[in-house]
Every structure is written in structure tokens, then in C-alpha cells.
Amino acid sequence: MELQIQLKALAEKIDLLKDKIHTEESTKHAFVLPFINILGYDTFNPTEVVPEFTADLGLKKGEKVDYAIFQNETPILIVECKNWKEDLTIHNSQLFRYFHVTKTRFSLLTNGIEYQFYTDLEEPNKMDQKPFLEFNITNLKDNNIIEITKFHKSNFDVNSIVENASSLKYTREIKKLINDEVNSPTHEFVRIFASRAYSGRLTEKVMEEFTEVVHKAFNQTISEKVNDRLNAAINKEAEKQQEDKVEVPIEDLKIITTEEELEGYRIVVAILRRKLPTNRIVHRDTQSYFGILLDDNNRKPLCRLHLNGGNKYLGIFDKDKNESRELIESIDDIYLFEDQLLKTVDFYEKESVS
Structure with missing residues (x-):
């Protein structure tokens, strides 16, 4: 609960300050370091949060990643930061190069608002092209907070995060595909339903008609499910209000928390x-x-x-x-x-x- 409160406070600070932040360095100090601090790591301890972390990469010497977070003298997370106005792109990122020469299993690319966490699910010691966890700190969902909590210093466990990373990554990818299909059904997607609902020959004209039908059916189904959830919530709240009318013992009314x-x-x-x-x-x-x-x-x-x-x-x-x-x-x-x-x-x- 406290982590959620701290993240919300940081999000409010970002909304308040971002238009006054013009450089990558300011983004780091105003947005990224407070996030690392919320995770329980001492940003004033250079043995725990190492700025400008350097690892020699063959012939390339002196390249640096913005931060490395250490536990027990071992890097557990490397962080590359961008200006908050920049879009995040992993291409040409130093995270790729540093990932395989450090002992870390996790890397983070962030502009202080968007956060992308990576690991090596597809090939050992080689950072994946796609993140397994991605969120916007100004629009956090409950499941985002649960995953962020796992990176807190008091909870951090490499194996449990890696085990869950695969499910997170592919669930996110599939949700995106479903969302794309709902908004604009592909030919292959429409054919799956048309072939089951229509007994005739699937001509081009029939497929065009079914594209609109599938699109409408999916949106109606989602709307109905949302309405069902809302009605259930309303009914539950009504029941709770009825329960709240039960007389409160006099001794409880005397308790005032200061x-x-x-x-x-x-x-x-x-x-x-x-x-x-x-x-x-x-x-x-x-x-x-x-x-x-x-x-x-x-x-x-x-x-x-x-x-x-x-x-x-x-x-x-x-x-x-x-x-x-x-x-x-x-x-x-x-x-x-x-x-x-x-x-x-x-x-x-x-x-x-x-």
C-alpha cells in the first residue's frame, strides 16, 4: 500500500514538473532516481546505486550505462535513461551491449514516464528485443504495481521474477494482438468465425460482410461484459450500504484516531x-x-x-x-x-x- 502511495506521489510530481524539465540529466534526477529510491535502493550510496556504470566491451572502452543497481556486490539491474520527451527505442541501446558482459538478468529502459523491463527469455545472456514488463507511471494499473513490488529491495528474487517474466511478456503480446483484432479484424481472424457461423462458400463479398459483423460482435460482447461488471459492482455496493446501516456499538463510536x-x-x-x-x-x-x-x-x-x-x-x-x-x-x-x-x-x- 505504501509503495502505491509513493508511486502515485511521484506521478503527480511528474505531471507538475515535466514541462519545466528540458534535459536528460534533469529527467534522471527529477523522475528516475526517485523511482529507484521508491524501490528501496539508496541512491546516495555509490556501492548500491552506481551512476555512469562502465563495463569494458572488447575493443569498445569507456562506454557507460546510466545506472547499475547492486546487491551483494553484484549488479542486479542496469538502467538506461532518456529525456522524458523522447520515445523509447531499444535499437542501438547500450543495454544490449552491457547485458551479456555483466551478471545481471534484468535491464530497464526509461524516460522517467515510460518504463520497459527486459530479461533474457529467448536466448541466455542475450537481452530480449521486447520487454516483459512495460508501464506508464502516470497511468498505473493494479497489476503493474504488483510487478513493480517484486523489484523492491526487500522482495527482490531473481528466480521468481524470471519465472513470471515469460507469462507477463507473452500475455502482454497476446493482449495487444487481441486489441488489434477487435479494433480492425484481419482476414485470417474473420475467417475463423465466418467458417463456423456461415455454411456457404466464403467469397470475397461474404468475407467483407463478415469483417463488419465480427467487428460489431466483438465490441458488443465487450460492452455487455463491462455492463455486467458494472451492474455487479453497483449491486454489491447497495448490499454494503445496507450492511453499513447496522447499528455500530457505542464503544466503537468513542474511538477517535488522531x-x-x-x-x-x-x-x-x-x-x-x-x-x-x-x-x-x-x-x-x-x-x-x-x-x-x-x-x-x-x-x-x-x-x-x-x-x-x-x-x-x-x-x-x-x-x-x-x-x-x-x-x-x-x-x-x-x-x-x-x-x-x-x-x-x-x-x-x-x-x-x-
Whole structure:
């Protein structure tokens, strides 16, 4: 969820700034580096994000690709950037040349708005001509975000991404072919349906008539399916509204989550994300305290915030899940208990191992 929020914020920034960005270098700093940072890589650490990455290519010396992202001293992704106004074309790209001389399995071509991820599905150590993942950051779909999440530092796994890349690549290609056929059916496509629906001889005139029929039938089918989905969604929302009319217990109405509690929660997430994916850190407000849980499980408290009384306290848990309250002057003092909070995560990790 946090990744989605960060990507949306970057998209809004791009819409706001792009008309003031005139060079490739500005595109890198304003659009591409923030994207790399969202993926969890430290753009200020030259051993993790290496700018102007050089790999000697036979007689060609000193050629550079814009960035290489490293994990465990090994490049996992090389990135070539263009000005945001430029169309992306892989022809003559240095990504091809660098791909086979580095240990990376992935490369990225981007202008800061359009992103194209490549691997070597068709021939080992040789970058494919077509990307397996492609998206526009200003118009992200839910499935795009799921795939982007796999490149986050905390989730990155070469084998799982490669295994899924083939399905992604060919699904995207087939969807494009289907879209082309729906908009403008080819002769071969029309013949498939005409031969099944028409018992006579498929003359040129018949094929012309069926081209229009197939085009109309496909568009009507899509419209009907869209309407079915919309009607289902409307009915579901109506049912939900009926359920929402159920009387809420008085004690629940007394719970008011304050902005200070939410800010405290964000500080805890900033600390714990070094050991946990952010979607595993969940908050639940109660009348007595603001609880922060692992996996939304009451039996796995990470900490509690007691902020609504005369004094403010941070509740920290030991390995036996006993809470001790630490007095804090403000929510910024939560940072002082970083070690104790991270140790709580370790308790649960040991439980899962045993």
C-alpha cells in the first residue's frame, strides 16, 4: 500500500514538473532516481546505486550505462535513461551491449514516464528485443504495481521474477494482438468465425460482410461484459450500504484516531521497514491505546502508543509479550527506541523458526 502511495506521489510530481524539465540529466534526477529510491535502493550510496556504470566491451572502452543497481556486490539491474520527451527505442541501446558482459538478468529502459523491463527469455545472456514488463507511471494499473513490488529491495528474487517474466511478456503480446483484432479484424481472424457461423462458400463479398459483423460482435460482447461488471459492482455496493446501516456499538463510536497517532504509526513503520514489508505493519485503534500489530494479529503486538492522556508513553513488548511503558515528550522520541522496536521483530522471527 505504501509503495502505491509513493508511486502515485511521484506521478503527480511528474505531471507538475515535466514541462519545466528540458534535459536528460534533469529527467534522471527529477523522475528516475526517485523511482529507484521508491524501490528501496539508496541512491546516495555509490556501492548500491552506481551512476555512469562502465563495463569494458572488447575493443569498445569507456562506454557507460546510466545506472547499475547492486546487491551483494553484484549488479542486479542496469538502467538506461532518456529525456522524458523522447520515445523509447531499444535499437542501438547500450543495454544490449552491457547485458551479456555483466551478471545481471534484468535491464530497464526509461524516460522517467515510460518504463520497459527486459530479461533474457529467448536466448541466455542475450537481452530480449521486447520487454516483459512495460508501464506508464502516470497511468498505473493494479497489476503493474504488483510487478513493480517484486523489484523492491526487500522482495527482490531473481528466480521468481524470471519465472513470471515469460507469462507477463507473452500475455502482454497476446493482449495487444487481441486489441488489434477487435479494433480492425484481419482476414485470417474473420475467417475463423465466418467458417463456423456461415455454411456457404466464403467469397470475397461474404468475407467483407463478415469483417463488419465480427467487428460489431466483438465490441458488443465487450460492452455487455463491462455492463455486467458494472451492474455487479453497483449491486454489491447497495448490499454494503445496507450492511453499513447496522447499528455500530457505542464503544466503537468513542474511538477517535488522531493525526498524532497516525504520525506516530508512520514513524514506527519507518523504523520497522528495515526488517518487515510495510504491508505487515498494521494499526488498530482502541479506547485505551493505539496498537501497532504484526500481520494484523492481536497476539503479535509490535508496540502501543498511549498519547491521549496527560503524559505520552510508548508501549514496548519483551519476548514474553509483557508491555513496558516508556515516557516520551513527543512522538519524535519514538526514534530513541529504535533498537527495542527492532528487537521485538526478532522475537517473532525466532518464534516462526522454532
